[in-house]
Amino acid sequence: QQQVKQSPQSLIVQKGGISIINCAYENTAFDYFPWYQQFPGKGPALLIAIRPDVSEKKEGRFTISFNKSAKQFSLHIMDSQPGDSATYFCAASGASGSARQLTFGSGTQLTVLP
Amino acid sequence: GAGVSQSPSNKVTEKGKDVELRCDPISGHTALYWYRQSLGQGLEFLIYFQGNSAPDKSGLPSDRFSAERTGGSVSTLTIQRTQQEDSAVYLCASSSHYEQYFGPGTRLTVT
Numbered sequence: 001q002q003q004v005k006q007s008p009q010s011l012i013v014q015k016g017g018i019s020i021i022n023c024a025y026e027n028t029a030f031d032y033f034p035w036y037q038q039f040p041g042k043g044p045a046l047l048i049a050i051r052p053d054v055s056e057k058k059e060g061r062f063t064i065s066f067n068k069s070a071k072q073f074s075l076h077i078m079d080s081q082p083g084d085s086a087t088y089f090c091a092a093s094g095a096s097g098s099a100r101q102l103t104f105g106s107g108t109q110l111t112v113l114p
Numbered sequence: 115g116a117g118v119s120q121s122p123s124n125k126v127t128e129k130g131k132d133v134e135l136r137c138d139p140i141s142g143h144t145a146l147y148w149y150r151q152s153l154g155q156g157l158e159f160l161i162y163f164q165g166n167s168a169p170d171k172s173g174l175p176s177d178r179f180s181a182e183r184t185g186g187s188v189s190t191l192t193i194q195r196t197q198q199e200d201s202a203v204y205l206c207a208s209s210s211h212y213e214q215y216f217g218p219g220t221r222l223t224v225t
Contacts, residue, residue, distance in 0.1 A: 032212045043118075043216035044157070089157065093212070099170045101147060102207075102214060104122055104157040 004092050005106025014113050023090035023109045026071065030092040032100070035064065035075045038087045038107075046073040047088075048075070080112045116140070117174045118208050118217035122216045127196055135191045146189050147214060148181060152202035159201030160204075163189060196224045 005024045010058045017087040022053050023033075031052055044049035050064045050073065057064045063076040077084055087109050119138040127133050139146050148160040151190075159173040163183040176181075183189040193200055201224045207214040 034213070036216075043218045046177075046213055046215060049213065091157075099162045099164070100145070100209070100212065100214075101159040101162055101170070101173065102149075102157075103159070106156050 002102050002104045004090060005092075006108060008108060009106070010109045010111070011112065012111045013080050013091050015080065015082060017020050017112075019080045019110055019112070020074060021088055022072065022088070023092075023105050023108070024070075024072045024093050026102075027039045027092070027094065027103075028071070029094035031095070033064070033066065033073050034091050034093075034103075035062075035100070036089045036091065038089065041053070044089060064091045077110075080110075082112045082114050085110055085112050118215055120204075120206050120217040120220050122220060123218065124223075126225060127128055128197060129224055132192065132194045133222065135193075135204050135222070137189045137191070137206030137208075137217060139187065139189070139206070140210075140215060143208035143210045145159075145209040145214075145223045146183060146185065147207045147209070148189070149191055149205045149207065149216075150202045151205055151219070155202075157205070160191070161174050163211055169177075193222075198224050198225050 035047045037047045038044045048059050048062045050113035061078045066073045087107045090105040093100040121136045143151040144165045146163045151157045161171045162170040178194045181191045204221045207216045
C-alpha cells in the first residue's frame, strides 16, 4: 500500500532529447509528489513537485505530468543536457498525523550523451 | 541561507561500536526527518521530529537505533552495537511544510 514504483531503472538519451521517467503509487492518501535529483556523493535535491489538484506543472525544462485516476505521475526533461546526468527519484507523501515522511521510488539513473 | 548540514561526512567504525551522526537543519524549519539510503533498500524513512512533539519512530529498523532533537534544532542519530548491515548513507532532511530539503548525508561503513 505504501509502495511507489519507478521505471525505468536506467535511461540513456542523446543531448537535446527528451527524458521521461514514470512512477506509480497505490496509496490514495498520498497528496504530494516531489521529484529529487541526486549526484554521486551528494544528498537528494528537490527538483519539482506537484499536488493532485493539477495535472501538470512545468519549471524550465522540467515538467511533471500527473494522472490521479491512474495513480501515475511522470517527469519529463526537455532538451536533456549532459549536466542532467544523475539519479532521479520520485516520491510521495501524505499526512500521517503531522508527519509527512516521503516514500521513494527505486530511482532512475539518467545518462545524457554529449 | 545555509542548507541542511550533517557531520561527519564519512564514518568508519568497527562492528559492535556505537556511532553518533549529527544533523543541523535549516533555521526555522520545525520538521526534521532521518532517512537511510542503501543499495539494497533504497531510500527509507527512519524517524520524524516536529517541534516539541514526541517523535514518530515508526521507521527505525531496530531498538539499536535512537535519535533525539535538542532545542527543536540539532538532531543526533545514534546507532548502538553497529552491525555490517547498518552500512549506508544516513540522510537528514528538514521542512517547514511540504518541501523537504536534504543534507549531504553521512556515509557509514561498518567493518
